[in-house]
Amino acid sequence: MKRTQQLFDKIEAYLARTLPLEEREAFEKEMDENPELQLEVEKHRELHAVFADEDTMAFKQQLIEISRSIREEEEAAAASTSKTTSRFLKIAASIALIIGIGSAIWYTYTIQDQNNDLYAAYYSRYPVEDVTRGDKDNVLKNILKDYASGAYKNVIDSLENSNLKESNQRLKIYLGNSYLQTENPKDAITQFASITPSSRYYEIAQWYLSLAHLKKNQPKQSIKTLKNIIEFNGSYKRKAERLLQELSE
């Protein structure tokens, strides 16, 4: 049985009970006579049943992000033995410049500077949105007040010690920005990466994620995220294209 767009539309309408009665009855008769169609409908039914469980989907997505975050930390830890070497290299680079050798080491340091410059050029703090009806809660009001006044450590303490951000994805954006403002791109990445594709804040989270990777001197991950944003084709596409171009130069 050939799978077509029309077939899928019909099956989905049938499962959602939006088919007019006559069409529904005709479709059921067709299913009775065609076991292949019946099987196809059952497959769709199973898929819809599993993925309708949004909580479990979100939980699974969270685990995937945690796994990725831990892997990155482990890779960074494994590379940390080169930290001492790179500190030595920075000192050696100055000397090498004077005596005219080791230009490759200086080039690496320059790349890090360039990433910092790009970050500074493209980053602007996520603005404080007006207090909405749901924000009559004083705790939330105080968090937004702290954020607006630059008291980022308070924002971090408040949000990390509560479950507020789990029910309000917008708060993860504020928390991630607070981490960026306090020179902690690692924890910022965790926040932005945990916002799922179904959230209305997903695109903006991806934008800040790309900048956080840049701040952490991870241009490859930044490029990957920028490509995601471009594919997403939303309001950050143009910005992402520009930054991607500069990063690739």
Next chain:
Amino acid sequence: MSTTEERQILEGILNGDEKILKAFYRDNMPYIKKYILKNAGNHEDVEDVFQDAMVFIYQKMKTDSIHLESSLRTYFYGVCKNIWRNRLRRNKKMVITDDLIDEKEHTENSIVDEIINKEQEYLYRKHFSKLGTTCQQLLTLLFKGKSMREISKVIGYSEGYTRKKKFGCKQHLIEMIEQDPAYQELKLPAKKN
């Protein structure tokens, strides 16, 4: 670890507490990784089994809590090992003996049956996470019951293009699932709980 601490961890898993989940991941991953790699698994299998076991615990906590006869760690290891044992048996990768699971990790038959029945769900979610970002977002909205008009507004495409994209994404997902050898073993429609 005290019972109170274990209860806090279980609550943390249920609430999606990032700190608790991360700590749980770090604490228990090394053992499960060693076990699965030693028993005919690869790194992808390690992540799949570990995450599916955590999803199992999350869903049990959502529906009817968990009664721990021994420690949480032993319970969790038992769930992981039963998932892996079941997958090895389906793939016929090696001879399965009872040595694969320690006596104290031995899980009640009802839990083992639940694990087996959930294999289809795990398979679906595994392949869903391999889809591109736009496909994941689009299908998530579809499965939430949103209309094509609503989905097209969020995604930013025209309604006609969204419908076409939806078909492509869903077809791709179904085909990935059908091509998985584990799906052949499960032989859908799957048995219900």
